[in-house]
Amino acid sequence: MHRNFIIVLCAILLLGNFSCSRKPIDINPINNNPKDSTTTIVPSKFLKENNWIYSQMKKYYLWEEAMPAEAKTDKYLEPIKYYKSLINDNQDWFSYMKSDKNDVLNFWLGTPVGYGFRYKTFKPDPLKDQIFLAISLVAQNSPAEKAGLYRADIIQKINGNTITENNILTLLAQPNIDITWLNTSNEIKNANIAKTGYKVKPIYDFRVIETGKQKIGYLAFTQFLHEIDPELRAVFGYFKNQKIDDFILDLRFNPGGFTPNAEVVGSLIVKNLNPNEKMFGGHMNKNQTLEAQSKPDGNKDGRNWTNETFNLNTLNRVFVITSKSTASSSELVINCLKPHMEVILIGDNTMGKSVISTIITDETGQLPLVLMPAYSTLENSRGEAIYARKEGFIPNYVVQDDVLPYYPIGNLNETLLKKTLQIINNTITADVIDANHYKVNFMDRLHHYDSLTPFVSN
Template sequence: MVKQNQNIKSLIRIGLLGILFFFSYCSKKEDTTVTPVTTDNTAEINKWVYDTMEDAYFWYDQMPTLATLDTQAKTEDFFEKLIYQRETTDRFSLITDDIDALEKEFNGVSKIFGIRYLLGYTDNTNTNIGLFLSYVVPQSPAANVGLQRGDIILKINGQNITSSNFSTLMNNDNVTFTLGKISNNSIVADTKTLAVAKAEVTENPVGFSSIIQKSSANKTIGYLLYTQFVPGLDQGDTLKYDNQLRKIFGDFKAAGVNELVLDLRFNPGGYISSATTLASLVVKDLTSNKIFFKDQYNSKYQAYFKQQYGANIFNNYFSTEPNNIGNNLSRVFVLTSTGTASSSELVINGLRPYMDVITIGDHTYGKNLFGTLISDDQNRWKWGLYVMLGITTNVNGESSYGNVNGISPTYQVDDNLIPFSPFGDDTEPLFRKALEIMGVPLASGTGARVAATKAISLPNHEHLSDNPINNEKRMIQKQYLKISP
């Protein structure tokens, strides 16, 4: 029954677009320009948006009727009229006029400098802000000019950074960053400047991995920094990154890792398939009939799937992973921030019924919703949607984190001590807390790039990316089945 159910799920999730009558998952085309059928087809586009949402949207029954809407309105504004409780509930559905570009970005390909950072105030006036680099994407333009985790950017193109000019300055494709430093407990500009130009980068989601020996406590620690859930390349090796995860856990297994730290503080989510791969490498007592999560669609689809396939169709199982290390673990540590979202939260919630999951850092973003990318299968335009299809729960039906408070940390630890220490260093605050819980004797000192340290005041506790789509939160079902219930 489990195997049969998995095959059905595969048909639903992998072959989903074949029977759509008005939309499909994004096709790959060279031309990215909008080619409308008529000079002004706004009403036609808006009607397509409405029909798509009325069919697929989790809250389709809460939408206003089409007769009450202005179909000639700007498409972005029209779309917003359909969203259910934008501020508190559906903070995630979005619309684009370039679906091909959005699909590439969801697959980890984007035009970026390659930095993630905290915005922090640089003085007591809370006017000027700095970019405190918490992660630099390997082989990105930022990495290529020498920027590293722990660096401070105080000026962009010679201008002090403020909340009012920040977005404009970062929107430039070519910039000159002025670096900062800590002097006498103050943050001041350095003489060093770096010119950086955005470029298209395919980001490897494995940002860092290491096996850390703490023989004094009989601990062999596997440390994985994972920045997004992407199975592989957009074209070519479509399982490249999932297989990289498997290789890393094979190394963990061979080394006898008995403690695991998953660093998901920069991870806004991604594909459910990769979340399943990661969770299956971690879970204790892995079997192919163990439920990872359950999904729930809108009332039409819920009834249809249950009638066609039975109630078990909503069960999503762990995958068979030979490099699973769960039986050598009593728990897993997950480092989190307010930007930890979607598929990251799915992993935390899905593992909790089977093992102790200790979260360290800040509360997560709070997204238990999954969605998919939908484009027009008739290729009349490049408009597309990322639509919330439903919610997920763990095997026990638990899913209480889908709100602005997210998943509360087991241990609240501030991540604002700059310059940031290297990943896996004893002085890095979140990892240090994990070591403390493990009973590892802690050394003093610092491994930071700059020895002086300072706690910064933060207007926002989220590690932001210079790629705006990475600041969106996503749990993506690869494709979507349209039915006519």
């Protein structure tokens, strides 16, 4: 419980002068001086920030009716803690707040400031505190790539320090770091890398894989961004011209992003595309619903599929590679395809973010804060959102991506792609690990970002 900084001034009890006579002393003397008590309440130094947070959440938050009454909230809390005190924990594990709005805006615009690698952690010795970082993805044209870091490298030290659970975030928070890593040739490498801005290329890899008489399209897609629709259409045009028989969408690294871009991706894949048909819908809180209904198109029921020339159209099924880092718009695409074709998931459970979030900043520019609360539910054309749970979507084929060193993304021996191809070809075999690879127990299931963590407050 936080103090209200109450200052109480109490009068000192005076016992008076003692007489030299033998008259007995009253051991319970009457105090004729009344007790003076003055209370001063010091206003919270976060009052402006927390007032703004409450007003914005009351207006936009999907579960605003579950928020505590403003008078019952603790305005003495630091802003991020105050924000968390308003969240509906039973249904919401993804709304978050950051103290620097530029971090969030840059991330979701695809222009983050960071080192540019994703990682998973494990302990080389389970009895010790030391942890290693297995690099699972290196962003193209990022500082990490320019420094010579690749997927499958193992970072062993940062700034000469042994990495532990207690210091990893502090080490990675530095504007530049010296990293020591082991590459796939068992060579120790060292480099200094600095956080700089770079542009995400979400179309990480695409190719047509020929197995026997089959042509299989493969796309590794890492984030839904604005202004990349033309590039995506070109990729699907290539798949369509190649007359692929099956399609693999790799979303294991994809945290979501720009919802209209997800509409395009889904519309390029769905069987029997009909732009006049509803793709998804949902509902907002009462305040936003009334405001929307007051607009000319306020009664429109959801969003339709988009008209796509290079829609694959005839595929009866799609295979999606997933992980616990598969979230939001990625899950939206999966959910919207399900009523129209067979969607087969391979990998790990998804995050379970079945809502649209909205980015809220202070329009006056006085506060650097940014809120990203749940804004609207998401349901497919059948009104379904079965992934609205902490378990997310549960894969049809649970496959642990726990063999190191990793193969490159798109390599036919890469664990999840290899298993997906076996499923497609009905040639599933027991996994065999060769002498150059080994299994590890990762400490969690996420592909962490080096600098930014979507859906987690700082």
